[in-house]
Amino acid sequence: MTDEPTTTGAEPRRLLPTATAAQTWAALRAEFARLPGLSAAAVTLLVAASATGLVAPWVLGRLVDDVIAGSGTARIVAWAGVIAGAAVLAGLLTAAGAAIAARLGETVLARLRERVLDRALHLPSATLERAGTGDLIARAGDDVAVVTNVITTSGPAFVGALLSTVLTAVGLFALDWRLGLAGLTAAPMYALALRWYLKWSVPYYARERVATGERSQAMAGALRGAATVRAYRMEDAHVARIADRSATARDLSLEIFGLHTRFGLRINRSEFVGLAAVLLAGFLLVRNGLSTVGAATSAALYFHRLFNPIGLLLLQSDAVLQAGASLARLVGVTSLPGADGPASVPSQPSTTKGEAEPAALEVVVAQHRYDDGPVVLRDVQLRLAPGERVALVGASGAGKSTLASIAAGIIAPADGSVRLRGVPLSHLGEHRVRREIALISQEVHVFAGLLRDDLRLADPDATDAEMTAALDLVGATSWLRTLPDGLDTGVGEGGRQLTAGQAQQLALARLVLADPTVAILDEATAEAGSAGARDLDRAAVAATEGRTTLVVAHRLTQAATADRVVVLEHGRVTEEGTHDELLEAGGGYSQLWRSWSSADLVAPSKPLA
Numbered sequence: 028m029t030d031e032p033t034t035t036g037a038e039p040r041r042l043l044p045t046a047t048a049a050q051t052w053a054a055l056r057a058e059f060a061r062l063p064g065l066s067a068a069a070v071t072l073l074v075a076a077s078a079t080g081l082v083a084p085w086v087l088g089r090l091v092d093d094v095i096a097g098s099g100t101a102r103i104v105a106w107a108g109v110i111a112g113a114a115v116l117a118g119l120l121t122a123a124g125a126a127i128a129a130r131l132g133e134t135v136l137a138r139l140r141e142r143v144l145d146r147a148l149h150l151p152s153a154t155l156e157r158a159g160t161g162d163l164i165a166r167a168g169d170d171v172a173v174v175t176n177v178i179t180t181s182g183p184a185f186v187g188a189l190l191s192t193v194l195t196a197v198g199l200f201a202l203d204w205r206l207g208l209a210g211l212t213a214a215p216m217y218a219l220a221l222r223w224y225l226k227w228s229v230p231y232y233a234r235e236r237v238a239t240g241e242r243s244q245a246m247a248g249a250l251r252g253a254a255t256v257r258a259y260r261m262e263d264a265h266v267a268r269i270a271d272r273s274a275t276a277r278d279l280s281l282e283i284f285g286l287h288t289r290f291g292l293r294i295n296r297s298e299f300v301g302l303a304a305v306l307l308a309g310f311l312l313v314r315n316g317l318s319t320v321g322a323a324t325s326a327a328l329y330f331h332r333l334f335n336p337i338g339l340l341l342l343q344s345d346a347v348l349q350a351g352a353s354l355a356r357l358v359g360v361t362s363l364p365g366a367d368g369p370a371s372v373p374s375q376p377s378t379t380k381g382e383a384e385p386a387a388l389e390v391v392v393a394q395h396r397y398d399d400g401p402v403v404l405r406d407v408q409l410r411l412a413p414g415e416r417v418a419l420v421g422a423s424g425a426g427k428s429t430l431a432s433i434a435a436g437i438i439a440p441a442d443g444s445v446r447l448r449g450v451p452l453s454h455l456g457e458h459r460v461r462r463e464i465a466l467i468s469q470e471v472h473v474f475a476g477l478l479r480d481d482l483r484l485a486d487p488d489a490t491d492a493e494m495t496a497a498l499d500l501v502g503a504t505s506w507l508r509t510l511p512d513g514l515d516t517g518v519g520e521g522g523r524q525l526t527a528g529q530a531q532q533l534a535l536a537r538l539v540l541a542d543p544t545v546a547i548l549d550e551a552t553a554e555a556g557s558a559g560a561r562d563l564d565r566a567a568v569a570a571t572e573g574r575t576t577l578v579v580a581h582r583l584t585q586a587a588t589a590d591r592v593v594v595l596e597h598g599r600v601t602e603e604g605t606h607d608e609l610l611e612a613g614g615g616y617s618q619l620w621r622s623w624s625s626a627d628l629v630a631p632s633k634p635l636a
């Protein structure tokens with residue numbers, strides 16, 4: 028092996044935890060303990076199958092001794108009958124054991140998968156926001172696939188091989204400890220062979236995965252853009268690129284094949300040394316009258332019997348190690364705390380000393396930055412009175428969305444706090460916060476399924492009348508009427524595609540059904556046409572009527588209709604007051620308004636910078 032394996036580079040920072048080996052084992056044990064009958068049956072059958080496999084070599088040894096002692100044919104036939112019976116029994120037990128072990132593995136895996144998904148979907152939004160969804164999707168997808176593959180394909184065989192190896196080694200020592208020790212001389216060679224294999228196989232497999240991924244990507248890219256490829260006569264270049272990627276993947280597969288061959292050679296060498304040692308020890312023991320030819324024969328057969336299980340264990344070791352690593356990442360997710368915080372939720376709003384009425388929502392951010400990035404918010408204090416409508420205005424990148432996410436409890440400020448009627452959000456627990464504060468962010472998602480189900484995400488008990496009323500309130504009745512099956516129409520992927528404006532209305536209708544006390548709107552409806560934008564503004568006002576509302580103003584008309592306007596510049600509050608007060612003050616906001624409203628005569632829904 029001359030070429031050095033490429034390292035895969037620094038791993039991206041993982042914010043979701045990975046369980047330790049001890050935690051992973053504990054989680055696995057707990058899962059198996061929940062299925063005591065199935066676990067006991069699998070272990071019993073697999074142990075019995077391996078033990079029955081020991082009968083034939085032992086009987087063959089006895090048979091050799093009997094032949095030497097000149098026993099009659101009847102005895103030999105009887106031994107042959109025992110061997111045949113043991114072989115049939117071992118076959119039956121192995122088949123039954125493997126079937127039950129597979130069922131056990133599948134059940135444990137299914138439960139683990141459910142727990143990972145359950146935990147992932149209930150993760151506190153702050154954790155999810157910090158970790159990003161990529162890692163979670165990789166765990167719920169790739170890691171589950173790796174573990175599934177091992178559990179369903181090589182898992183039962185691996186466990187069977189492990190048991191066979193242990194029991195055969197015990198049998199070898201039970202036969203004669205000196206013969207057992209002779210067999211052990213192969214152990215260091217096996218260990219060295221394994222170390223050599225793992226050193227090369229892990230980086231090789233990683234490179235192979237990258238290479239096959241690139242090959243698929245090159246092919247998919249060329250096929251997806253087939254029309255463009257043809258239009259620009261780039262067929263040859265694309266075929267050449269695919270051929271190049273294929274050649275890389277093929278060469279790596281061949282090198283891995285060569286790696287296996289060389290590993291096989293090393294295993295064969297270990298087997299040779301071990302078997303030779305057992306035979307030599309047997310010869311010496313028999314010559315000195317310390318053992319019988321039969322016992323030495325059985326020992327040699329036992330050792331020979333180890334070839335297959337040890338080979339299997341060694342060849343599968345990398346897959347099992349990878350599955351172990353994936354399992355640790357899955358168990359890491361399941362050990363995360365749930366979405367609910369401390370149970371003690373103060374029933375009465377607490378008032379800060381000296382204040383007549385507690386703010387419905389109070390956001391104090393001394394400073395906020397994303398990880399090690401620059402400071403994006405500094406010295407921001409935002410108090411929203413009950414039912415008040417506040418608009419956040421500022422240029423792109425000023426920190427409006429960040430402040431909105433902090434106010435909604437989606438991300439925690441690096442240094443600061445958010446209080447709902449005087450109670451810190453951290454004391455309320457995720458469920459309560461989600462019930463009280465709703466955020467409509469810039470990415471409005473229409474879930475694939477019936478319109479009814481999409482609405483019921485906000486309130487599972489909503490009646491048809493309530494859903495229709497909510498859609499009516501946000502001005503969606505006109506398109507609701509055009510749907511062939513009304514609330515039972517399929518929407519989203521695979522169903523009726525909603526326009527950006529309709530998706531926004533759906534999100535607002537969900538907000539009405541969820542009925543939170545605080546609404547935070549960061550919807551960018553600028554892509555809607557001017558009439559559509561005005562409709563959405565009206566819909567947003569109707570949906571948030573009576574609620575304490577923070578609106579990230581993507582158009583200044585949203586600010587003009589708010590009770591108060593807060594202007595953010597480079598993460599700081601530079602102006603604050605009613606629309607009229609700020610116009611009178613003649614600051615940045617009034618300039619912005621003047622230039623915007625004069626341009627607005629031409630394009631009334633022009634988005635803010």
Ligand SMILES: Nc1ncnc2c1ncn2[C@@H]1O[C@H](COP(=O)(O)OP(=O)(O)OP(=O)(O)O)[C@@H](O)[C@H]1O
Pocket residue numbers: 397400403421422423424425426427428429430
């Ligand atoms: N998840 C994130 N990770 C790192 N930096 C971020 C993240 N989200 C926003 N930022 C940065 O924080 C700063 C403020 O962004 P933010 O989205 O809050 O501004 P904004 O005023 O809402 O802008 P826009 O109107 O364009 O959405 C920007 O410099 C942005 O690059």
